Amino acid sequence: MKATPFSLILLPTLECNAECDYCFESKSNHQLSLDKLSTIIQKVIDYMELNHFEAMSIYWQGGEVMTMSPKWFEQAHGIIQEIATRRNRQVTNYIQSNMLSYSRKWNRVLAEMFGNSVGSSMDFPNLHRKIKGGSPESYERIWSRNVREAKAAGIEVGVISIPNEQTLNMDAERFYSYFVNELGITDFQVNTPFPGGSQNDVKMGFPLETHQISRFLMNLANVWMEHGFHRGVRVGPINQLLDYFVYGKKNLLCIWRDNCINEFVCVDPQGYVAQCDCWVTGYPESRFGNIFDAGSLSDLLRNSEARRRLQTRPGELILKEDCLDCAYLTICHGGCPVRAYTVHGDLFRKDPYCQLYKRLFQNMEAMAANFSRKN
Amino acid sequence: MTQSIVYNIPATMVGAFRRDIVVRFFDPLETLQKLTQYDLKRLAYLQILGTGGDIDSLMRLEHSVPVDLVVQHPELDLPLLYRYSPLIAERPVRVSVRVAAGFSKVVKLALSLNFAVKLEVTQPEPALIEELLQIANLYLHQTTVSQPVEFIHSIFWSFYNRNPVTLWAIQEEDPARFRYITDLGVETLSRRLAGVESKYGVASFIREFAEELLSEKQECCDCAFFENCAGYFKWPRREYRCDGVKALFQTLRAAAEELRADIVSFGTPGQENRP
Numbered sequence: 297m298k299a300t301p302f303s304l305i306l307l308p309t310l311e312c313n314a315e316c317d318y319c320f321e322s323k324s325n326h327q328l329s330l331d332k333l334s335t336i337i338q339k340v341i342d343y344m345e346l347n348h349f350e351a352m353s354i355y356w357q358g359g360e361v362m363t364m365s366p367k368w369f370e371q372a373h374g375i376i377q378e379i380a381t382r383r384n385r386q387v388t389n390y391i392q393s394n395m396l397s398y399s400r401k402w403n404r405v406l407a408e409m410f411g412n413s414v415g416s417s418m419d420f421p422n423l424h425r426k427i428k429g430g431s432p433e434s435y436e437r438i439w440s441r442n443v444r445e446a447k448a449a450g451i452e453v454g455v456i457s458i459p460n461e462q463t464l465n466m467d468a469e470r471f472y473s474y475f476v477n478e479l480g481i482t483d484f485q486v487n488t489p490f491p492g493g494s495q496n497d498v499k500m501g502f503p504l505e506t507h508q509i510s511r512f513l514m515n516l517a518n519v520w521m522e523h524g525f526h527r528g529v530r531v532g533p534i535n536q537l538l539d540y541f542v543y544g545k546k547n548l549l550c551i552w553r554d555n556c557i558n559e560f561v562c563v564d565p566q567g568y569v570a571q572c573d574c575w576v577t578g579y580p581e582s583r584f585g586n587i588f589d590a591g592s593l594s595d596l597l598r599n600s601e602a603r604r605r606l607q608t609r610p611g612e613l614i615l616k617e618d619c620l621d622c623a624y625l626t627i628c629h630g631g632c633p634v635r636a637y638t639v640h641g642d643l644f645r646k647d648p649y650c651q652l653y654k655r656l657f658q659n660m661e662a663m664a665a666n667f668s669r670k671n
Numbered sequence: 672m673t674q675s676i677v678y679n680i681p682a683t684m685v686g687a688f689r690r691d692i693v694v695r696f697f698d699p700l701e702t703l704q705k706l707t708q709y710d711l712k713r714l715a716y717l718q719i720l721g722t723g724g725d726i727d728s729l730m731r732l733e734h735s736v737p738v739d740l741v742v743q744h745p746e747l748d749l750p751l752l753y754r755y756s757p758l759i760a761e762r763p764v765r766v767s768v769r770v771a772a773g774f775s776k777v778v779k780l781a782l783s784l785n786f787a788v789k790l791e792v793t794q795p796e797p798a799l800i801e802e803l804l805q806i807a808n809l810y811l812h813q814t815t816v817s818q819p820v821e822f823i824h825s826i827f828w829s830f831y832n833r834n835p836v837t838l839w840a841i842q843e844e845d846p847a848r849f850r851y852i853t854d855l856g857v858e859t860l861s862r863r864l865a866g867v868e869s870k871y872g873v874a875s876f877i878r879e880f881a882e883e884l885l886s887e888k889q890e891c892c893d894c895a896f897f898e899n900c901a902g903y904f905k906w907p908r909r910e911y912r913c914d915g916v917k918a919l920f921q922t923l924r925a926a927a928e929e930l931r932a933d934i935v936s937f938g939t940p941g942q943e944n945r946p
Contacts, residue, residue, distance in 0.1 A: 298760065298761055299760065299761070300760050346731065347730060347731055348733055541814070544817055546785075554753065554756045554783075554784055555753060555756060558756065558757045598727070607754070608753075610753050611749070611750025611752070611754075612750060614749060614750055614776075614780060620776055620779055620780060623813060623815060625780070625783040625815075626783035626784070626785070626815045626816075627815065629783070
């Protein structure tokens with residue numbers, strides 16, 4: 297049996313209660329029925345059996361998952377457990393939610409199905425996350441209230457944050473303090489934005505300027521090392537990179553794996569299969585097929601031309617770009633395909649944040665050397 | 672204790688050998704479905720000749736037998752290495768590459784994918800010596816490299832430990848330990864020496880060849896690295912000039928001595944307060 301679990305990004309709904317400026321998804325009212333969930337799980341476990349996977353991680357995302365009911369998730373959990381137990385497989389569930397619809401009604405399913413943990417997202421300052429028909433301020437007010445309530449109920453909340461132009465011009469200590477000191481978040485991650493999905497003025501500003509974002513991230517790394525490291529606060533990708541350069545642990549973001557197609561697959565509520573949530577709704581041409589129509593997930597993956605293109609991408613980058621000359625190839629491999637595609641219109645280009653990554657890697661390598669000398 | 676002999680055999684001959692076998696083949700799909708669990712347990716490793724074969728059958732192989740992926744055309748095969756990257760999660764994978772034009776690109780990519788590397792070297796010309804020196808520096812100094820590059824790795828540790836190991840042994844070419852079975856089923860000396868009509872004894876090939884080189888009182892006679900080389904670079908052409916490979920050995924020895932000195936300067940753990 298394989299030591300690593302099979303990873304499934306499952307979108308049970310494409311409905312969302314927010315209207316964020318940089319969303320890359322095409323929203324709709326499609327929701328997954330429990331019957332169809334059962335079919336998906338059966339086919340995924342067929343695939344796991346064929347490929348000797350003992351365990352699966354399901355990453356539940358939307359749309360917004362909490363536009364569905366806690367009861368639906370309780371029933372889904374029962375179905376998944378029943379199938380997995382019968383077929384001698386283990387399943388671990390993770391949930392990503394904007395927390396706008398969170399209430400204490402969710403606590404039981406969050407505890408039983410998701411290990412009392414939820415991933416969410418918030419920016420500081422919040423300029424681009426908005427409630428449907430509302431403002432960034434109302435989004436932040438509701439989100440903060442709900443996150444505090446969830447934390448009070450013992451639920452761990454991790455946060456993904458997208459920097460904006462005001463973030464990059466602020467003191468990194470203020471940014472860090474907002475999440476850690478004001479909200480009590482001890483696990484957050486800074487992601488880079490990209491112009492996926494339908495275009496608007498905000499996306500015209502992506503990718504962010506390399507010098508600004510690299511300076512911000514390095515300042516944040518210094519703040520974290522001074523205030524957060526010894527308290528066990530995790531600030532991705534900074535803490536993962538320190539782990540890599542000090543201990544050789546390669547638990548890095550999906551954008552820096554040798555090829556993300558070896559890591560996971562995504563299924564939306566209509567059964568469309570694609571590499572991840574960044575592709576499946578916004579780029580129909582990137583779909584591998586439909587799991588309900590295919591004889592098996594193995595056949596679907598094996599016969600997909602879109603998947604074959606993704607599979608060849610890092611090898612093509614070695615021939616076309618300067619990746620082979622880079623000292624950090626082993627922790628990048630040309631970066632994220634969806635960032636390359638949405639910026640350059642070409643899958644076979646390296647990630648537009650290449651220069652940022654290089655500076656970040658160089659700085660974290662130096663920080664790790666300094667850390668090792670002192671410890 | 673006498674070490675057993677490892678046989679490199681074609682996949683068609685698995686049934687004829689009992690254990691310590693390297694099974695070589697081109698197409699994993701065709702071969703792996705014929706191998707039983709019993710066969711797999713007897714293997715030292717699987718040797719795949721080329722990068723174009725079916726990968727799914729390897730991914731589904733339950734036994735964690737190591738894989739040696741032989742890159743036969745460095746420039747052409749380079750991008751195909753990525754196909755094999757999922758294997759590393761389940762089993763040790765080594766990439767063997769001939770030291771020929773473009774080999775250093777293969778080495779860099781293989782290391783970035785966490786594959787171990789074996790350099791199939793014979794008598795490298797000056798341009799290839801330059802590439803070998805680049806790879807030695809990569810292995811010695813780049814912090815992101817975490818896998819061995821043979822023969823560089825074992826020679827370096829041999830210098831560090833001051834315990835000579837011959838290139839013939841490192842490269843799995845010592846006929847006393849390694850034998851090659853041709854596709855026609857004929858047992859020969861090791862792979863590099865396959866087909867050679869030897870005047871030396873099979874088990875004593877390396878010793879007799881080395882003694883002969885020393886008796887000729889030519890380049891090997893006063894070579895500082897002869898204990899590690901044992902004439903490896905004098906086969907098949909004895910007139911091959913070793914200046915380039917000596918520079919490589921010198922680089923490795925200097926790095927090993929530097930490491931020894933650094934470790935000594937830090938002191939032996941637990942003995943800091945002893946007089």
